[in-house]
Amino acid sequence: MKVSRFTLVIFLALVAVLICAVSLADNLTVETEPGLFRVRFSLPGENFAIVNYSTSDENGWFTVYSEDGQFTAESALLGSYEPCRLTVKIQKIDQKQVEQVKVDYPGTPLPEGSALEFQNGRKGVRDLVLTPVEGGFAYDFTAQGHGFVKLQIRATRQTGMVILYPDENYHYSGTVMVPHIYNASNVYVTIRSGKGNGSIGTGQTTKGYALLAKETEPAAGGRLQGVIVCVDPGHQNAPGGEKEPLGPGMDGYGSNAGGMAEGTVTRRRESIVMLECGFVIRDELLRQGATVVMTREIEEKRYSNLERDAVANDAGAHVMLRLHGDNNKSEKNRGFGVYYPVHSEYALAVADTDTYRSYGQIMLDALQTRKVGTINKATLDGTDRFVGNNWAKMPCFLIELGFMSNKIDDVLLSTPEYQQWLAESLADGIYELAIVRGVITPEE
């Protein structure tokens, strides 16, 4: 058969369209295949970027990291079953949009027909159990008479819908992957019948996504060997508020009912973000050989300031880091804060005020070694007002890791790679402080 060149060109063009929908807008490339899309773009000089995406049926966003400004990322499309348009927007970390493309998405073929028929007298969802697993959640429930259901998902960074099919007896079980949602984000689900679309059940995953630590023991031979660090993630998801004595040798009381910040973009609680950061910091310190104690590893229990300091004091910690996210009426403020105690008897026993301040300066300098863009706050302040600083018998700092009221800081504080930057910076500070305090000697 003789094929004309024209026909061949048409044919190849068709194949290209069918195999993958690719669009190139300057430097942004988006490829799709059933169930997912991939992006590739460059943003010279940037380490972090935001990928926004939407179809008619779902949308979401996530941050991506690159060492050299060349970004690649992939994300699942959970619930776009019909061929549709996929819009992808690239934003810098300050949320300024730099690129947008629309591409064809072929849709996700549904599994081979439903095994069960829809029945009359259908019942609502029963015995719903949602269990977080790494990168997603497992579901288990029955929905009598429903041949298939639509599971709608709402989480901090992603919304979507998946169609689920039952086994015999209208029992549904399996796993849904939502890889880009934050650690410990709650996932809210609504279950709708495949017929009629009405809600037949709701639920939510209530606890963490892989919040548990990876590391437990200090690595042998690290430069922080012999250093004991207490990591204190601020706040908790439980009511507090009783009065506590302000500090040893001090008059008056403080309270641990201090207001908690919430992410202006992420809407995440300071308590969960600090717990996440705390685990990353702990793991980095362990990797460098330090011994680490944490004041809390869960969200749902309240610990008073005195209880937290007792953890550090009882462990004989050489330094205590109290992790917080800052909050300011001016959304423009971003950066770091380091607060140290001044007049408590315990603080004065650690060092005279000038020396204590110099310790704080070490931590603040360390934090500022890896900045993203321009920060306008780098606060070092001695204050008597923090109960949790005053009762510590070792150098103790309340550290504001960023402003949750600022869009950039908020997103960064929930980005794993940035959390790792913070951890490495703080480890540098602890290393220097431990040398100054005579806990360790400098590496050769």
Ligand SMILES: [Zn+2]
């Ligand atoms: Zn706080």
